[in-house]
Amino acid sequence: MQPVELAEALASFDEVFAPRIVGYYNGNKIQVAKAHGEFVWHSHADTDDLFLVLKGRLIIELRDGVVELGPGQLCVVPRGVEHRPRADEETHILLIEPVGEPNTGDSSKRAAAPEVELET
C-alpha cells in the first residue's frame, strides 16, 4: 500500500502509447501513459475506458465528434464507442482499464502494447 507518485512513474519511461501499470483496483489496472502523435481507431467491447489528463492535451477523436482534455480533466469513453486518442504535444495520462484488456481493445492489432507493471 505504497503511495504512487504519478509524475515520478511517468518520468521513468519514454515510450508513447505504452501504458505502465502502477496499481490495481478491483481487477482493474491503474496505468500511466504518455501520448504523442496519433493512436489507432479502436473500441473496447466490454469495458468503459477512463482517461484523466495530468499534463498536456489529449484529443479523443470520435466518429461523430471530438473531446479535448487538458490537465485535471477526465472523461469516460463508454464500452463499444470507437475512438482514436491523439496528442499534438507530449501528454501524460492516467488510464483505468480491466486487467487483461488490451489498450487497442483487440490484441491482434499491431498497436497493442503488452501489459507492463512499472518497476519500482
Place this chain on the structure above:
Amino acid sequence: MQPVELAEALASFDEVFAPRIVGYYNGNKIQVAKAHGEFVWHSHADTDDLFLVLKGRLIIELRDGVVELGPGQLCVVPRGVEHRPRADEETHILLIEPVGEPNTGDSSKRAAAPEVELET
C-alpha cells in the same frame, strides 16, 4: 461523454467528506471529495478504495501505520483494510468506489454520506 473539469466540480460545493459523483466507469462511481479534519475508522468488505490527491495533503491512518499523499499521488486501500482518512488542511481528492458502496463501508454509520451526483 462530456469532459469533467475536476477543479470546477470541486469548486461547486463546500461540504467535507461528502463525495460528489462526476462520472461512472463500469459500475463504479468516479467522485470528487473535500477532506478537512478527521473521518471515521472504516473498511470496505468487498471493494478496494482508490484515492488520488488533487490538492492538499491526505493522511490515511491504518491500524499499523500511516500513508500520506500529496497532489499527484495515489494509493489503493485494499478491501477489508481498516483506515481513517484525515486532512489537516483543505484537501481535494478523486475517489473511485463501486456504485452503492457507502463512503463509510457501512451505511448505518452516522458519517455515511448519501450518493450524490454533481449537478452540472
